[in-house]
Amino acid sequence: MHIESIGALEFTNFGNRHPLSNFYQTINYAMLMAETGYDYDIVGLINQDNEIVAASLILLKPIGMKSFYGYAPRGFLIDYDNPELVTIFTEELKKYYADKNVIFIKVNPNLIIGEIDNKTYEITYNANKNIINTLTTNGYKKLADNLYFEAQLPRFNAIINLNDVEPTNYAKNTKNKIKKGLRKGLTFEKVNKDKINEFYNLMKNKKDNSEYYYQDYYTVFEKDDAIDLFLVSINYEDFLQNSQYVYNEEVNKNTHLNNKLANKSYEKVINAKMNSDKIMLTYKNDIMEATKGITDNRKEYIAGALVIRHNNMASIIFSAYDKKYKRFAPNYFLHYHLIKYYKGNMKYLDLNGIVGNFENTNNPYYGLNRFKIGFNPKLYEYIGEFDLIINNKSYENLLYNGTLSKTFDKKDILKDNE
Numbered sequence: 353m354h355i356e357s358i359g360a361l362e363f364t365n366f367g368n369r370h371p372l373s374n375f376y377q378t379i380n381y382a383m384l385m386a387e388t389g390y391d392y393d394i395v396g397l398i399n400q401d402n403e404i405v406a407a408s409l410i411l412l413k414p415i416g417m418k419s420f421y422g423y424a425p426r427g428f429l430i431d432y433d434n435p436e437l438v439t440i441f442t443e444e445l446k447k448y449y450a451d452k453n454v455i456f457i458k459v460n461p462n463l464i465i466g467e468i469d470n471k472t473y474e475i476t477y478n479a480n481k482n483i484i485n486t487l488t489t490n491g492y493k494k495l496a497d498n499l500y501f502e503a504q505l506p507r508f509n510a511i512i513n514l515n516d517v518e519p520t521n522y523a524k525n526t527k528n529k530i531k532k533g534l535r536k537g538l539t540f541e542k543v544n545k546d547k548i549n550e551f552y553n554l555m556k557n558k559k560d561n562s563e564y565y566y567q568d569y570y571t572v573f574e575k576d577d578a579i580d581l582f583l584v585s586i587n588y589e590d591f592l593q594n595s596q597y598v599y600n601e602e603v604n605k606n607t608h609l610n611n612k613l614a615n616k617s618y619e620k621v622i623n624a625k626m627n628s629d630k631i632m633l634t635y636k637n638d639i640m641e642a643t644k645g646i647t648d649n650r651k652e653y654i655a656g657a658l659v660i661r662h663n664n665m666a667s668i669i670f671s672a673y674d675k676k677y678k679r680f681a682p683n684y685f686l687h688y689h690l691i692k693y694y695k696g697n698m699k700y701l702d703l704n705g706i707v708g709n710f711e712n713t714n715n716p717y718y719g720l721n722r723f724k725i726g727f728n729p730k731l732y733e734y735i736g737e738f739d740l741i742i743n744n745k746s747y748e749n750l751l752y753n754g755t756l757s758k759t760f761d762k763k764d765i766l767k768d769n770e
Contacts, residue, residue: 355444358396358407366396366404367429368663372462375578375662376425376505382409384572388565389413390423395448397430397441406430406441410457415759416750419453419743426505427461432483442490446742456747457740459492460505468508468731473710475733483735492738499708500717503737504760506705510729514695517728519688526684526726533685535598537591537642538654540689543583545570550583551656554672566658569669573660580666582693584655584673584686588645595642599635606632655682657690664699666690671704687727703729 358366360379367373375381382392390411397406408428415421431437445457465484466477488494498507519527543550548570552563573579609625612618655673659666668690673682687703694701703724709715725731741747750756 353397353399353405353440353444355395355397355441355448358394358404360394362396362404363394363407363409366407370407370429372427372429373663374426374462374665375573375660375667377409377427377429377462378662379409380572380576380578381425382411384568385411387568387572393422395445397437397444406437412454415455416746416755419455419746421759422449422454422457423504424457424459427459427463432461432463432480432486435486435489438486439490442492442740445740446491449742455741455743455750457742458504458737459740460503460737461735463735464732465735466733468710468733470725470728470731480735487738492740495737495739497708497736501705501707505734505737507734507736508706508708509732509734510703510706510724510727511732512691512701512703512727512729514691514698514701517691517695521728523726523728525722529681529684530688532681533688535594536638536680537587537589537594538680538682538685539585539587539590540686540693541583541585542693543581545574545581547581547583547653550653551581551658551670551672554653554656554674555670557675558672559670566670569658578661580659580661582657582659582686582690583653584682584689585651585653586645586677586680588642588650592639592642592646595635595638599632599639602628602632602635654680655686657686659690659694661698665702666694666698666700667702668704683723684726691727703727706731708733 364379367377379394382394386392390413392412393410395408395410396404399405406428408424408430411423411425412420413423428441430441449457461483463480463483464478465481466475468475484494495503519530522530545567548567549563552566555561555566556563570579570581606625606628609621609628612621613625652674654677655671657671658669660669661667668687671683671686673686691701706721706724707715707717709717710721712718715721739747
């Protein structure tokens, strides 16, 4: 068996049939990363019958002096349960890149090794954990298991099985936030590429990517009709109507409490009346805000998401909301409708990364975890990140002089942790 460069169509056909198929291992993702400074190879392991038995997209980027590193996003498309095949592929890969000045290849395989109970946070590991030994035995250096987002891709993900999802199983706080968004007149819509600027305006306070980055994302995956863009806006007419309705309901309740107080002042009734007064003021302010929105003829987008579809999985790649409107709970409303949109059309919705520090409320991502877990997803731990070292001396030099840490140091603290 030997490794050789394979064509985009061969790679796509092989990838679509592979059990570890994912959108990172596609020609579309290769084209996207080419716009961000990477070169790329598409390689396959060919057997004696001239069949592809393993394949991978390898992104390439300069590092150090006249050298490169490779990156196989979400790992190789290979049967990791076949140690002999892994050994052959690894040795052939090292030979293939040894004379191309590639020092190492970073991999983070698309292998789930454990499921986390979303109540107790206990992890139940599966047989995939044994693959760590297969990889390290073949010269892959296991990198530190990160709790947060230090690695190239999250080690923990929240994934919803759309066949089983029921809003009644959402957390109480999540259900309340969704109701709030509905009452505030929020509107969910699928939009086209011409609204990328609106999405960028939401993302720019969260990520440092340019508007062109999101345009490239959309353009590349649009060719295969594999990307969706969604935005949430405020319908001020609905907002006004809903606010007037709940205000009138609260007025009736408040009047009833006043009548109770006229007869006898119980502490419980006094507290209820004070709370009702506060609620009435909130609804009154909502009426004023909705009225102004109608008068100004405003159209504001306050949340959005970019989603890629691959095989039976829809993956939320980016999502953001305008923090000025946090009281509208737009992020809850957005994700609630994403689940509704894909239910019946896809099997899974990947809510993207969470962190492994689940119970510490001082964790900077506690709000992010709480938000996603509120939708009652399955929580999974992936196998993690490895470096396949091809030139050990050069790798050690990069490690010693700090080039590795500088190259892969991520500013992982999000500007918005919900």
